[in-house]
Amino acid sequence: MGHSNSQIFGQPKIRWLINKTTEDWINLANANPMEILLDHAHCERKAAGVALQLMFRYVGEPGLSEVLSPLAREELEHFERVLSILHARGKKLKKLASPPYGAILAKNISKDEPRRMLDSFLVAGLIEARSHERMALLSIHSPDIELRNLYADLLKSEARHFGVYWKLANERFDQNIITSRLKELAKVESNALVEMHHEPRMHS
Amino acid sequence: MGHSNSQIFGQPKIRWLINKTTEDWINLANANPMEILLDHAHCERKAAGVALQLMFRYVGEPGLSEVLSPLAREELEHFERVLSILHARGKKLKKLASPPYGAILAKNISKDEPRRMLDSFLVAGLIEARSHERMALLSIHSPDIELRNLYADLLKSEARHFGVYWKLANERFDQNIITSRLKELAKVESNALVEMHHEPRMHS
Numbered sequence: 001m002g003h004s005n006s007q008i009f010g011q012p013k014i015r016w017l018i019n020k021t022t023e024d025w026i027n028l029a030n031a032n033p034m035e036i037l038l039d040h041a042h043c044e045r046k047a048a049g050v051a052l053q054l055m056f057r058y059v060g061e062p063g064l065s066e067v068l069s070p071l072a073r074e075e076l077e078h079f080e081r082v083l084s085i086l087h088a089r090g091k092k093l094k095k096l097a098s099p100p101y102g103a104i105l106a107k108n109i110s111k112d113e114p115r116r117m118l119d120s121f122l123v124a125g126l127i128e129a130r131s132h133e134r135m136a137l138l139s140i141h142s143p144d145i146e147l148r149n150l151y152a153d154l155l156k157s158e159a160r161h162f163g164v165y166w167k168l169a170n171e172r173f174d175q176n177i178i179t180s181r182l183k184e185l186a187k188v189e190s191n192a193l194v195e196m197h198h199e200p201r202m203h204s
Numbered sequence: 205m206g207h208s209n210s211q212i213f214g215q216p217k218i219r220w221l222i223n224k225t226t227e228d229w230i231n232l233a234n235a236n237p238m239e240i241l242l243d244h245a246h247c248e249r250k251a252a253g254v255a256l257q258l259m260f261r262y263v264g265e266p267g268l269s270e271v272l273s274p275l276a277r278e279e280l281e282h283f284e285r286v287l288s289i290l291h292a293r294g295k296k297l298k299k300l301a302s303p304p305y306g307a308i309l310a311k312n313i314s315k316d317e318p319r320r321m322l323d324s325f326l327v328a329g330l331i332e333a334r335s336h337e338r339m340a341l342l343s344i345h346s347p348d349i350e351l352r353n354l355y356a357d358l359l360k361s362e363a364r365h366f367g368v369y370w371k372l373a374n375e376r377f378d379q380n381i382i383t384s385r386l387k388e389l390a391k392v393e394s395n396a397l398v399e400m401h402h403e404p405r406m407h408s
Contacts (some may be wrong), residue, residue, distance in 0.1 A: 032259065042263075044267070045259060045260075045263075045273075048256065048276075049256055049260060052252065052256055052336075056249075056253060058300045059246075059297070059299055060297065060299045062296055062297075065249070065283070066284075066287065067299055068286050069249075069280045069283055070280075070284065071281055072252075072276075073277045073280045073281065076273045076274075076276055076277045078405075079269070079273055080270075080273050080274065083269065083270065083273075092264075092266060093263070093264065093266075093269055094263075095263055095264045165206065170311075176210075176279045183231055187277060
């Protein structure tokens with residue numbers, strides 16, 4: 001599906017992201033609120049998985065588990081909250097085909113340390129930033145008041161998550177290296193969304 | 205290291221476990237409280253990992269994420285609590301060689317569904333049961349009052365965890381199949397502890 005270049009007036013600029021989300025995405029999301037909600041449940045689950053995976057891979061890294069464990073708990077709490085709304089609306093958690101977004105980003109993570117660690121933080125941060133941007137949009141533009149409130153609530157803590165990954169990167173890597181690598185990965189991230197996936201997803 | 209067959213008088217019988225923990229283990233644990241504490245942090249982290257792994261593998265399984273997500277959060281909360289005591293005592297989270305216990309149990313999980321699911325629940329439950337038994341022992345026999353209190357506190361919620369896995373199995377499998385498979389796996393579990401690992405661990 002193509003998309004227009006229109007962007008939403010007054011939409012807050014989210015640090016890290018090169019392209020803002022278009023109105024086309026919001027319209028697609030608002031036309032398919034339950035599919036977006038189900039996908040959002042999976043996003044929260046996967047975000048917890050990413051944090052835990054990093055805790056496992058870098059188990060002896062000082063100061064890492066201390067921030068990623070509470071982050072993973074928060075993602076799981078959100079997952080459960082979204083799940084309970086799905087249940088209340090008669091829906092179940094079921095598999096949902098993922099958009100190519102996550103795989104494209106994962107493919108761009110370096111295989112060699114210490115670049116792999118930096119890339120992992122930046123990619124996780126970029127995904128959090130995009131989720132945050134889109135939840136903010138849904139919290140304003142969803143026609144469903146319960147969903148507006150849900151996304152607004154989740155936002156409050158989600159807002160901190162990309163800050164956590166940013167800080168993890170900053171404490172360990174040179175500012176110039178971070179900035180130039182972030183620019184590259186942010187381009188990958190935005191490009192992954194240009195050709196909008198035909199199915200409504202948080203990251204389509 | 206060999207071990208005597210002596211068992212602790214009055215020690216509560218933990219459902220599922222064939223052999224009770226011996227005094228030798230308690231003595232080893234009490235002689236190395238910080239190593240046990242560090243290992244315990246890793247156990248909590250790994251228990252969260254197991255729950256999340258099952259949520260990922262059986263993503264569309266009704267009623268599974270609903271109970272494993274809160275369980276994973278609780279394990280992470282415990283992980284953070286143990287971590288803070290380690291920090292307060294000037295210790296850091298660092299890698300620790302695992303005893304063979306987990307790998308022996310994992311090797312005995314069937315590769316074919318639906319047996320793989322049943323085995324996964326039973327093995328996770330057995331590990332929780334053993335953790336619970338040993339934390340109960342430490343909550344009584346540790347000479348360190350802060351550690352006694354810690355283990356006693358963690359116990360309160362850990363006690364539920366093997367019940368969660370037991371219920372997951374019961375809701376999905378025939379009682380006879382569960383009972384006979386549990387008997388086999390409980391034997392593997394107890395045997396994995398007979399030849400005590402030379403290093404002090406929660407599951408050595």
